[in-house]
Every structure is written in C-alpha cells, then in structure tokens.
Amino acid sequence: MFMYEMPTRLYFGKNCIAQSGAALQQLGKKALLVTGRHSAKINGSQQALADTLDxxxxxxxxxxxxxxxPSIATVRKAAALGRxxxxxxxxxxxxGSPMDAAKVIALLCTNEMDDAVLFTGPYSKPLPIVTVPTTSGTGxxxxxxxxxxxxxAGTKQSVNTPLIFPVLSFADPSFTMSVSETVTVDTAVDALSHxxxxxxxxxxxxxxxxxxxEALRFLGMHLTELRGELSYAVREDLMYGSTLAGIVIAQTGTTLVHGMGYQLTYYKGLAHGRANGLLLPRYMELMEASMPDKAExxxxxxxxxxxxxLASFIKDIMPDSxxxxxxxxxxYVALTMPARAVQNTSYDITPEVVASLYRHLKTK
Ligand SMILES: [Fe+2]
Structure with a gap:
C-alpha cells in the first residue's frame, strides 16, 4: 500500500498572485510576511503581495x-512578533530559508514549546501558512x-509534520529572473537531488x-544551460521542475545526500545545493548497485x-573541493547516521559507507 498526501493548493505561473490572490481572504484579516533581508524587495515578490493584500x-x-x-532564535523572535x-x-x-522559517513561526504562534519539543512534537494546529518561492530549488x-x-544537536534539523503543509502556494517564475548565476546553479542542483x-x-x-x-525531465533539459542569462521560459521550467520535486520529497523524504550535506553546510559553510551536488555522484554509484533499473x-x-x-558535469559547474x-x-558520520534521511536510503548504509563518501569529496 501507499499513501499520497498533497494538501497545498498551488497556483503556478506569471502574475498568479494578482490573478488568484483573492484566495488569501479566507485566511484572515492580518498577515505576517516572513522574508530575508533583501531579495523579496528586489525581485518584486513582496510588492506583488503587498498590492494584493492592500x-x-x-x-x-x-x-x-x-x-x-535560519536559527531557532530567529523563528522565536518572529513568532513573538506574530503573537x-x-x-x-x-x-x-x-x-528555502524564509519559507521553512515561516512554517515553524506559524507553529510557534500557536504552540508553547521548548527547543527539544520543537523538533519532535506533539504539536497543535499552526496558523495557516502561505508560501511564495523566489528561487527554483528547495521545493x-x-x-x-x-x-x-x-x-x-550541532547540525541542521527538520521540523517535520503534515500540520505545516502550506495551505496556499503562489509560484511565479518571474520572481526568479534576478537570481544570481551561483544561486541558480546551487538551487537547480538541490532540486535535481530532490x-x-x-x-x-x-x-x-x-x-x-x-x-x-517529470521533475527530472524539466530539470534535465536545462542542466547544461544554468549559467549566463536565462530566459523566462527556462526559469519557468526550472521552477516547475523544482516544485514537482518538492511534491516528491513531501511523499518520500530526502535520503543520504541531504543527511550528509547538512554537516557540510553547518560546519563548512557550503550552500545547501552545493553540498548536495558534491555528494550526489558517489551516492548514485551506490544506487547503480542497489537500484540499477531506476538508476538507468x-x-x-x-x-x-x-x-x-554526472561527476564530470558537477565538477564543471561546482568546481569546489x-x-x-x-x-x-x-x-560528521556520527551526526549523519541517526538521521531519518539515512533510513530512507535504499542501501545498507554503514558508518564506513558514509565516511567513504565524505573522503571522496577532496578528490573533486
Ligand atoms: Fe534540499
């Protein structure tokens, strides 16, 4: 048996906020907009929402x-403001950072929790959550x-509950037109790994x-053209592919690549997508052994x-070691082994397997 759950109502396409923003009316009379410091003001997303909300x-x-x-301190500060x-x-x-933060902030607006319970629950219903992606990667x-x-815990950790599925999402690829080349590459590779x-x-x-x-099709057709100026049509495909990949991991969770990548981000400052990209080829070597048909x-x-x-493609667009x-x-092995992502991996993951994947990074 299997279960399929996708309760988020998704509006996708250029100007979707102006066209369909009326759906926000059912959620209440006052909204908390959660963003990073700059990009939402530059790419037009905050203004589009402000116009519609007004x-x-x-x-x-x-x-x-x-x-x-984002840190626990940041989401607690925002939730205090929301309350x-x-x-x-x-x-x-x-x-991913503002959207992930918004989910936890919505949860903290209705739940009194210490830092340990924050990652385990139980939780009661959060405030309704709306998401507006401005990169094509996180899902x-x-x-x-x-x-x-x-x-x-000394690493990145997930708050994971169906209660924080967004109620509405407005995915407008035009907000990604100004994304830098580095972030375009990092986020596309994150979506690819999802x-x-x-x-x-x-x-x-x-x-x-x-x-x-389907996500692999839409992402795959543009992998060799992630650098330089991208047309709207390409940006749209990348966002479609990354949103589909998000629907996938909402069902399946992520696996070893994400479980290991968190350590590289937390301790080495590698961007999330870059950390995944560097780990992905050797992970696929394992998958070629354990799931040859799907790998093919x-x-x-x-x-x-x-x-x-794949390794030479990654080396070309991510020449990091x-x-x-x-x-x-x-x-890092000790931090990775207990992760849920390790249990999701279709391979007998031992500490030695994880150590060997980390060791391969320096040969890139
Ligand atoms: Fe990711």
Missing amino acids: RLGISWIVFDEVENN EQQVDFVIGIGG SEVTKVGVLTNPH AVEGYMSRKSTPVSDVWAE KVWEILGLSGWRD VDLTASEIDS
Whole structure:
C-alpha cells in the first residue's frame, strides 16, 4: 500500500498572485510576511503581495530578518512578533530559508514549546501558512518540513509534520529572473537531488515516481544551460521542475545526500545545493548497485551515461573541493547516521559507507 498526501493548493505561473490572490481572504484579516533581508524587495515578490493584500483589505506586517539556514532564535523572535501583533496567518517569501522559517513561526504562534519539543512534537494546529518561492530549488513551497540550524544537536534539523503543509502556494517564475548565476546553479542542483533522492527513496511510491520522472525531465533539459542569462521560459521550467520535486520529497523524504550535506553546510559553510551536488555522484554509484533499473532510468532522462558522467558535469559547474580531516569525518558520520534521511536510503548504509563518501569529496 501507499499513501499520497498533497494538501497545498498551488497556483503556478506569471502574475498568479494578482490573478488568484483573492484566495488569501479566507485566511484572515492580518498577515505576517516572513522574508530575508533583501531579495523579496528586489525581485518584486513582496510588492506583488503587498498590492494584493492592500486591495483585499488584509493588513500586514513584515519580519525581514531571516538568515540563510535560519536559527531557532530567529523563528522565536518572529513568532513573538506574530503573537504580539495577533496575525491570522503567515506568508513565507523567498528561498528555502524564509519559507521553512515561516512554517515553524506559524507553529510557534500557536504552540508553547521548548527547543527539544520543537523538533519532535506533539504539536497543535499552526496558523495557516502561505508560501511564495523566489528561487527554483528547495521545493519547500509544497512540503511539510521546516529545516533549522539546531546548536543543541550541532547540525541542521527538520521540523517535520503534515500540520505545516502550506495551505496556499503562489509560484511565479518571474520572481526568479534576478537570481544570481551561483544561486541558480546551487538551487537547480538541490532540486535535481530532490527528484533523484525521492525517486530512489525507500519511501517512493508509484505516484511520487511519476512526479519524480517529470521533475527530472524539466530539470534535465536545462542542466547544461544554468549559467549566463536565462530566459523566462527556462526559469519557468526550472521552477516547475523544482516544485514537482518538492511534491516528491513531501511523499518520500530526502535520503543520504541531504543527511550528509547538512554537516557540510553547518560546519563548512557550503550552500545547501552545493553540498548536495558534491555528494550526489558517489551516492548514485551506490544506487547503480542497489537500484540499477531506476538508476538507468535517471540516466536515460538526464541524458547522462552514469555516475561518472554526472561527476564530470558537477565538477564543471561546482568546481569546489572539501578537505576534511579524519576527526571531522568521524564526527560528521556520527551526526549523519541517526538521521531519518539515512533510513530512507535504499542501501545498507554503514558508518564506513558514509565516511567513504565524505573522503571522496577532496578528490573533486
Ligand atoms: Fe534540499
């Protein structure tokens, strides 16, 4: 048996907020907009929402202090503002960080929790959550996960509950037109790893596989043209592919690549998509052994011949190398092994397998 759950109502396309923003009216009279410091103001997304909210007579306030890989302190500060201002719903605008933060903020507006319970629950119903992605990568606009940095655990950790599925999402690819080349590459590779990992996950289902293959098609056709100026049509395909990949991981969770990548972000400062990209080829080497038919399908859709071909593609667009000491590898392995993402991986993941994948990073 399998279960398919996708409760987020998604509006996709240019000007979707202006066209369909009236759907926000059902959520209340006052909104908390959650963003990073700059990009929502530059790419037009905050203005598009402000215009629509004003037109609908919904009042709004902004919390624009979400940093990359948001901290518990930041979401607590925003939730305190939301409670004090008695907002009715929360809108996360941006890449994964503001959207993930918005989900946890909505949860903290209705739940009194200490830092330990924050990651485990139980939770009661959060304020309604709305997401507006402005990068094409995270998929957070349609998932039930909010990732935070947790200094108590010494890594990134997920708040994971169906309660934080966004109620509405407005995905307008025109907001991604101004995304830099580096972020375009990092986020596209993050989306690619969502589609691949979801496809390979122990929790993959016949329905999630359909979306995963479709996501791979839309992302795959543009992998060689992620640099330089991109047309709206390409930006639209990338956002469509990344949102589909988000629907996939909402069913399947992520796997070893994400589980290991969090350590590289937390301790080495690597961007999330970059960390995943560096780990993805050797992960696919494992998958070629454990799931050869699905691995073959991935290569067929992407037009690659195998994991080595993927490795040279990644080396070209992400020429990073990460030197880790033996003791760093030991501690990252210890942090990775208990992760839910490891259990989702279709391979017998031992500490030695994880250590070997980390060791391969420096040969890039
Ligand atoms: Fe990701």
